[in-house]
Amino acid sequence: MYVVIMAGGKGTRLRTIVPDIPKPMVLVDGKPILEYQIESLKRSGFDHITIIIGYLGNVIKDYFGDGSSHGIKINYIEEEKPLGTAGALYYLKNKIEDDFLLVFGDLMLDIDWVRFMNFHKDKHAWITLFGHPNSHPYDSDIVLVNENLQVTGIDSKNEDRIGKFYHNLVNAGIYCINKKSLDLLNINEKADLEKDVIATLIPKHCVYVYRSSEYVKDMGTPERYIAVVEDVKNGIVSSRSLRKKQKCIFLDRDGTINQLNGFVKKCEEFILIDGIGKAIKKINRSDYLAIVATNQPVIARGECSFSELEMIHMKLETQLGAEGAYLDDIFYCPHHPHKGYVGEVKELKLECECRKPKIGMIVQAAEKYNIDLAESWYIGDTTIDVQTGINAGMRTVLLETGEAGKDGRYCNIPDYKSKTMEEAILNILNDGNSNRERIVK
Numbered sequence: 001m002y003v004v005i006m007a008g009g010k011g012t013r014l015r016t017i018v019p020d021i022p023k024p025m026v027l028v029d030g031k032p033i034l035e036y037q038i039e040s041l042k043r044s045g046f047d048h049i050t051i052i053i054g055y056l057g058n059v060i061k062d063y064f065g066d067g068s069s070h071g072i073k074i075n076y077i078e079e080e081k082p083l084g085t086a087g088a089l090y091y092l093k094n095k096i097e098d099d100f101l102l103v104f105g106d107l108m109l110d111i112d113w114v115r116f117m118n119f120h121k122d123k124h125a126w127i128t129l130f131g132h133p134n135s136h137p138y139d140s141d142i143v144l145v146n147e148n149l150q151v152t153g154i155d156s157k158n159e160d161r162i163g164k165f166y167h168n169l170v171n172a173g174i175y176c177i178n179k180k181s182l183d184l185l186n187i188n189e190k191a192d193l194e195k196d197v198i199a200t201l202i203p204k205h206c207v208y209v210y211r212s213s214e215y216v217k218d219m220g221t222p223e224r225y226i227a228v229v230e231d232v233k234n235g236i237v238s239s240r241s242l243r244k245k246q247k248c249i250f251l252d253r254d255g256t257i258n259q260l261n262g263f264v265k266k267c268e269e270f271i272l273i274d275g276i277g278k279a280i281k282k283i284n285r286s287d288y289l290a291i292v293a294t295n296q297p298v299i300a301r302g303e304c305s306f307s308e309l310e311m312i313h314m315k316l317e318t319q320l321g322a323e324g325a326y327l328d329d330i331f332y333c334p335h336h337p338h339k340g341y342v343g344e345v346k347e348l349k350l351e352c353e354c355r356k357p358k359i360g361m362i363v364q365a366a367e368k369y370n371i372d373l374a375e376s377w378y379i380g381d382t383t384i385d386v387q388t389g390i391n392a393g394m395r396t397v398l399l400e401t402g403e404a405g406k407d408g409r410y411c412n413i414p415d416y417k418s419k420t421m422e423e424a425i426l427n428i429l430n431d432g433n434s435n436r437e438r439i440v441k
Contacts, residue, residue: 001117002096003046004089007034007105008054008079017222022056024105025063026219029232033219034060034105036237038070043243044113046101047072052088054079086193089177090185097179102193104173104218108228111174111214112242119210120176123149126206127181127198130174132216133317133326135284140170141194143209151207154194165267165314168321169209172216213289213328213369215240239287245372249283249428250362250394251327252380253294255402256421257316260381263297265304267311273401277323279421284325286429289369292330293361293378293388299334302343306334328369331361357387357410362394379424383410397424 009023018026024034038049049072053060057078067074077088085104092100099120101113111130120128129151131143142155145167155166171194184197191197201207215237219225231237240246254260259271283290298304304312313330320326333354336344354360366373378389381402387410389396398405398414399421418424 001046001048002092002098002100003041003049003103004092004100005034005037005049005051005103005105006085006088007051007060008057008082009104009106014219014222014225017225020056021059022053022105023219025059026106026225028108028219028225028229032063033108034064035070036108036110036232037103037105038064038067038072040110040241041101041103041113042070042072046113049074050077050092050095051075051105052077052079054082082190083188084190084192084196086185086191086197087189089182089193090187090189090191093179093182093185099176099178102175102177106220107173107216107218108232108237109174109214109216110238110241111212111216115242116174116210116212117176120208123208124206125176125208126178126201126204127208128176129198129207129209130172130216131169131209131211132172132213133168133321133328134170134217135281135321135324135326137166137168137170137318137321137326142166143169143171145169145209149208149211150205151198151202151209153202154198165311165318167314168317168326169211171209173218174216176210211329212242213240213246214242236285236287242370244370245375246289246369247287248289248291248328248365248369248371248376249425250365250376250378250389251280251290251292252378252382252385253292253316253332255381256379256385256399257292260402263303264312265298266308267315270312270315272316272319273421275420275422277320277325279425280320280327281323281325282422282425282429288376288428289328289371290326291328291365291369292332293356293365294330294332295356295384296332296334297336297355300336300345300348301341302345303341309334329365331365333361357384357391359388359392362388362392377415377428379421381405382407383412386410386412386414389414397427399424 007024025032139157141157144153219228264270335348335352337351339349373393376394378394379397381399386396396414397416400419416427
């Protein structure tokens with residue numbers, strides 16, 4: 001497989017804390033960002049790399065040479081003038097025979113590249129974007145998708161989003177690209193990958209997004225650079241690769257994340273519990289994923305449509321994003337077994353495998369994100385939530401918010417009881433410390 005790394009960035013905004021060198025050569029814990037990328041690619045079996053260089057490109061060539069010292073093969077395309085984020089790809093037309101990976105060289109990352117490429121090929125896509133939630137969606141380009149993960153548009157960070165809700169799904173700057181896409185480029189002509197290639201292909205229904213929880217972060221500001229350095233030192237970057245088993249904190253929704261005032265049927269009824277953003281942010285800064293798994297019987301009962309539920313979840317993601325927090329994914333069960341509701345959706349009135357305390361949603365998430373359930377937790381406000389965690393082989397926390405365990409559906413004992421979500425997260429992250437009181441029978 002062919003890999004192309006765009007490494008012409010100047011890193012202008014970082015010059016207050018790093019030397020004047022190409023941005024991909026900025027050191028993180030003593031090693032250039034570009035070297036971390038190459039090592040990640042090599043671990044997935046990608047060892048033939050073309051690096052597109054520009055500003056001070058000799059620094060990159062002097063360091064990596066032909067790649068032999070790193071156990072790979074490297075060749076270079078040098079831009080005599082800046083050709084944008086896509087223009088230099090024209091020169092690959094006669095060099096590649098199959099789909100290839102494109103990576104922007106200023107990203108700290110470690111991902112399962114084979115899983116990404118397999119998704120791209122399964123979709124028969126011309127271009128697949130690597131998408132993920134991040135801590136600053138309000139100043140990022142948001143990828144708009146349909147239920148098949150086909151890209152329907154890109155909401156630019158420059159657009160007015162005041163009063164709008166959106167899914168926190170951001171274009172990370174990594175792509176799988178089919179050779180046919182290069183026909184949109186002309187020799188020695190500046191081109192923007194997003195505006196001139198992706199935007200042109202979206203109406204052809206051949207652009208997809210691969211959603212991942214893996215670590216991919218740019219270091220465009222001194223603040224983000226400092227955060228990335230800390231994450232590298234703490235092992236968070238490497239631990240998030242889906243080549244490795246993941247740990248997850250699963251979260252209930254109603255009464256756990258949002259205030260419990262009956263079932264939420266409309267977007268305006270959804271109100272976050274105070275402090276939730278701060279608590280989930282602690283998960284995001286740890287080596288745990290944050291995934292919601294929630295029963296939503298209001299769908300089967302005809303009290304809330306799928307589109308309204310999507311709007312509710314967009315509101316959730318938008319409000320968390322405003323606080324610098326995010327969810328890695330949301331799973332919900334729309335079924336309900338009991339009949340007799342006015343307007344109920346008959347095909348959803350059934351006994352399913354996903355309605356808690358059954359573990360269908362948990363199993364689906366575990367398969368998608370390679371999660372080790374024995375190392376994971378479930379947090380909720382009901383005995384149903386606790387039983388779900390127990391059934392899935394996880395440890396559990398019962399919150400004193402929402403129903404606070406007073407539903408009385410199951411007789412079970414959680415590993416912890418916590419007054420707030422933040423306390424629950426701290427209990428998990430500090431599990432085993434002597435100052436954390438365990439719940440005993």
